[in-house]
Amino acid sequence: MEAESLKSTFDRDGFIYLPAFLSTEQIAEIRERLDRFIAEKSAALPPEHIKYEVKEDATTLKMIQDLQVYDPFFADVLFTSTFTKLAEELLEEEVIGKTVEYFNKPPKIGKATPPHQDGYYFMLKPMSAVTMWMALEDVDAENGWVSYVKGSHKLGMRHHAFTNTLGFSQGIPDFGIPADMEKEVFFKTKPGDLLVHHALTIHRASPNTSEHRTRKAMGLIYFGASAAEDVAAKAAYVKALNQTGP
Numbered sequence: 014m015e016a017e018s019l020k021s022t023f024d025r026d027g028f029i030y031l032p033a034f035l036s037t038e039q040i041a042e043i044r045e046r047l048d049r050f051i052a053e054k055s056a057a058l059p060p061e062h063i064k065y066e067v068k069e070d071a072t073t074l075k076m077i078q079d080l081q082v083y084d085p086f087f088a089d090v091l092f093t094s095t096f097t098k099l100a101e102e103l104l105e106e107e108v109i110g111k112t113v114e115y116f117n118k119p120p121k122i123g124k125a126t127p128p129h130q131d132g133y134y135f136m137l138k139p140m141s142a143v144t145m146w147m148a149l150e151d152v153d154a155e156n157g158w159v160s161y162v163k164g165s166h167k168l169g170m171r172h173h174a175f176t177n178t179l180g181f182s183q184g185i186p187d188f189g190i191p192a193d194m195e196k197e198v199f200f201k202t203k204p205g206d207l208l209v210h211h212a213l214t215i216h217r218a219s220p221n222t223s224e225h226r227t228r229k230a231m232g233l234i235y236f237g238a239s240a241a242e243d244v245a246a247k248a249a250y251v252k253a254l255n256q257t258g259p
């Protein structure tokens with residue numbers, strides 16, 4: 014897809030789907046680096062950067078955040094890559110790479126990702142930010158595919174409330190109204206396929222109901238250089254957190 018039409022699709026739908034954005038070899042390298050990172054470094058990570066479906070059970074690893082802080086390979090992926098260039102094209106400004114994440118949904122117990130808008134966590138003004146989601150293996154309805162509500166980025170921020178999902182503490186409680194369901198698009202992805210969404214696009218992911226398949230993906234977040242912290246939104250969020258308790 015030409016840069017021009019990528020941008021117009023992104024503006025219209027709030028997301029783009031780029032099949033085979035990375036080659037089989039590139040995905041094999043990322044997976045190998047991740048496996049090595051998990052084997053050698055994950056035990057020493059602070060709890061805010063690593064989460065398990067079952068506490069202290071390493072076989073149920075669900076999420077690692079800020080990989081770029083701990084491993085120069087992932088710093089390169091975030092800062093000096095085609096991902097950065099793509100983020101700049103979509104946001105039409107310089108971008109700041111914020112984080113590289115690893116998402117897994119372990120077989121049978123990998124929970125659904127609640128419907129949410131990343132911007133609710135980001136709290137930016139203007140809301141100039143994109144999230145990228147790269148499939149590291151086959152992902153479909155059985156093991157936790159990602160879905161987007163087409164055009165939802167144009168409708169502002171929906172009400173969010175606390176969820177019980179570790180790593181995704183905020184969700185849209187009234188998700189599921191006809192306007193959501195009619196516009197929801199699910200993505201069956203192969204290793205190397207890339208999804209990119211705007212910070213206001215409503216999205217979620219299904220649970221992993223398979224017996225044996227994992228569901229591995231890499232996430233990247235970029236903020237536009239113009240995006241500043243929305244101090245009022247942040248203060249309201251912190252107040253809500255304090256009222257609800259830990």
Ligand SMILES: O=C(O)CCC(=O)C(=O)O
Pocket residue numbers: 116126131144145146159216217218230232
């Ligand atoms: O992989 C998932 O389950 C969800 C990822 C997600 O919410 C995101 O990339 O913003």
